[in-house]
Every structure is written in structure tokens, then in C-alpha cells.
Amino acid sequence: xxxxxxxxxxxxxxxxxxxxxxxxxxxxxxxxxxxxxxxxxxxxxxxxxxxxxxxxxxxxxxxxxxxxxxxxxxxxxxxxxxxxxxxxxxxxxxxxxxxxxxxxxxxxxxxxxxxxxxxxxxxxxxxxxxxxxxxxxxxxxxxxxxxxxxxxxxxxxxxxxxxxxxxxxxxxxxxxxxxxxxxxxxxxxxxxxxxxxxxxxxxxxxxxxxxxxxxxxxxxxxxxxxxxxxxxxxxxxxxxxxxxxxxxxxxxxxxxxxx
Numbered sequence: 001x002x003x004x005x006x007x008x009x010x011x012x013x014x015x016x017x018x019x020x021x022x023x024x025x026x027x028x029x030x031x032x033x034x035x036x037x038x039x040x041x042x043x044x045x046x047x048x049x050x051x052x053x054x055x056x057x058x059x060x061x062x063x064x065x066x067x068x069x070x071x072x073x074x075x076x077x078x079x080x081x082x083x084x085x086x087x088x089x090x091x092x093x094x095x096x097x098x099x100x101x102x103x104x105x106x107x108x109x110x111x112x113x114x115x116x117x118x119x120x121x122x123x124x125x126x127x128x129x130x131x132x133x134x135x136x137x138x139x140x141x142x143x144x145x146x147x148x149x150x151x152x153x154x155x156x157x158x159x160x161x162x163x164x165x166x167x168x169x170x171x172x173x174x175x176x177x178x179x180x181x182x183x184x185x186x187x188x189x190x191x192x193x194x195x196x197x198x199x200x201x202x203x204x205x206x207x208x209x210x211x212x213x214x215x216x217x218x219x220x221x222x223x224x225x226x227x228x229x230x231x232x233x234x235x236x237x238x239x240x241x242x243x244x245x246x247x248x249x250x251x252x253x254x255x256x257x258x259x
Contacts, residue, residue, distance in 0.1 A: 002040075003047040007055045009034040014057050023058050027066040032075055035086060042088035043186060046076065079183055088188060098192060098223050098236060099152070101144045101245065108145045114172025115139040115208060117164055126155065129224065129232050136161035138172055141208060148241040151205035155235040160185060178225070178234065189225040189233040196221050196247075205239040218242055 010030040018026055034040040046052075049063045056063075067084060070076045077087045101108045117138045127133050138154040154177055163184060181187040199220040201211060218241050225234035240247075 002044050003051055003055065005039055005044075006031070006034070006047065006052065009039055010056055024062045024066040024069070027056070027058055027063060028069050031066075031070055035075060040086050042086055044086040046084040046086070048083075077183060088182075099142050099144075099150070099238060101147075101247075110145075111141075111143040112172070112174050113141040113143075114169040114175070115141065116169055117161070117167065117172070119158055119165075122155075126235060129235060130155070130157060131232070132157065134158055136165065138164070138177065139204065139208070140172060142238070144245070147244050149209055150241065150244070151202075151208055151239040153204075153237045155237075156181070156233070160187060181233075187233060188227060190228045191226055193224045193226070194221065195224075201239055209239075209241065211241070215242065219244070219247075221247075 010027060013021075013026040013030040014023070021029075031040065046067075049060050049067070052058070052063050053060050058066075067076065067078065071078050071084075074087055076084050078084045099110070101110075117136060119134055120137050122130065122133055122135055126135070135155045136158050138156075140152045140154065142150045142152050156177070160181060164180075178189050181189070197220050198217055200217050201209075201215070205211070205218075218239055221238040221240060223236040223238070224232065225236070227233050
């Protein structure tokens with residue numbers, strides 16, 4: 001039981017040897033240590049603050065302060081209406097943002113504008129990938145600082161998109177869909193397979209990007225997302241305009257980098 005594991009991990013930190021350490025820091029240190037030693041693992045749900053306060057010599061305010069610090073440092077994730085969970089320490093969501101560019105090792109600012117979400121019939125290739133004939137697709141515009149806008153389509157199974165289907169386009173502005181899937185449904189995309197080529201722009205891309213008649217072709221960048229067990233999770237298509245900065249794919253996290 002998670003409550004008993006946490007109590008056992010925390011009580012030694014409240015003994016006399018730790019006098020002088022603020023109580024919120026004692027709880028923080030105990031949880032961090034339990035994660036590092038494997039006593040608590042990704043997905044473990046923490047008991048409520050009231051349950052913890054009843055078993056530990058710490059007030060609700062102390063525990064709330066500690067949990068905020070744990071959340072800020074990426075050790076736990078707090079989900080409204082669901083609770084607090086141990087976060088997967090091996091995956092940082094900034095590392096799975098596919099359209100990410102670096103300049104001299106520093107991330108460049110990224111703008112993400114939602115256009116719409118809808119259910120669609122999949123072509124043969126995507127239907128085979130997802131193992132079903134239909135999916136949800138979120139259409140967005142993405143821009144790296146100072147670069148032309150890029151048209152993006154993000155496909156995911158319909159059953160995972162239930163809470164997204166009625167959202168207005170503005171709700172997708174700046175939203176990391178991979179992080180949303182993990183936080184709401186514990187669906188984690190951990191690695192990607194990229195395919196890049198040159199091809200004609202889709203009609204949707206031409207319209208949304210406002211392309212001139214003479215611009216007919218651009219970079220077609222396809223990204224297949226997979227869970228740790230190799231199951232398909234998401235598919236993305238980026239249609240990149242001519243003149244965009246160079247793309248370098250990192251072998252560490254499958255990211256895109258500006259040279």
C-alpha cells in the first residue's frame with residue numbers, strides 16, 4: 001500500500017537526527033530518496049494530504065509546500081481531480097517535443113497555434129499503423145522563432161481524444177499533446193521513428209500557410225510515436241516551407257535541432 005510505503009520512508013526523516021531541517025524539506029527529501037531507491041515508482045499514487053498529515057508529524061500546510069516543490073522539480077505530477085502521482089524520472093517532456101530546435105545548445109522559442117480537431121478516415125498506411133480505420137487529428141501551425149510557419153497534423157486514436165474533441169481551437173495553443181495524454185490517461189510516448197522527404201504540400205497546408213501559387217513542394221516530415229513496449233501511440237506530419245533553418249535529428253531523443 002502506497003501510504004504505508006511513504007510512512008515508512010518518511011518517518012526516519014522526522015527523527016532527532018534531522019532537527020534543524022524544515023519539515024517540508026524532510027518530506028521532500030524522503031519522497032525523492034524513495035524514488036531514487038525504487039521504493040516508489042512511476043505511476044504510484046500518493047495518498048491525500050489529509051491521510052499523510054494523519055500519519056506524519058507534519059501539518060497540511062507543510063505537506064502542501066513540499067508537494068508543490070516536488071511537482072516543480074518534476075518528481076511528482078499533480079492532476080486536478082485525480083491526485084498526485086510519481087512521475088517517470090527517465091522521461092522529461094521537453095525531451096519528447098518532436099519539433100524542437102536548438103541554437104548553440106539552447107532551445108529556441110516555439111509558437112504553437114491550434115486550428116481544429118476532428119475525426120477522420122485514415123488512409124491505408126495510417127490505418128495499418130494504428131490498427132483501426134479512424135482516428136482523431138489535431139491541426140496546428142508551429143513556428144520556431146524567426147522561421148516560416150509549419151503546418152502540423154497530430155493523429156491519435158479516437159478513444160484517447162474524448163476530452164479533446166469539444167475543445168475550441170484556442171485550447172490547443174501551446175499544448176503538448178504527448179504530455180496531456182500522459183497526465184490524463186497515463187499514455188506515454190517514449191520514442192519516435194522519423195521519415196523525411198520532399199513532396200507536394202497538402203491542400204490544408206497550402207490554405208493554412210497562405211502559400212503562393214509557385215510554392216508547390218516542401219519538406220514532408222513524418223513522425224511515428226511508440227510506447228516503451230513498441231505499441232503505436234501517435235503519428236505526426238509536418239509540412240515545412242522552403243527557407244526553413246536546417247534540421248538535425250539527435251540520436252539521443254529524436255529531436256530536431258537548428259544547425
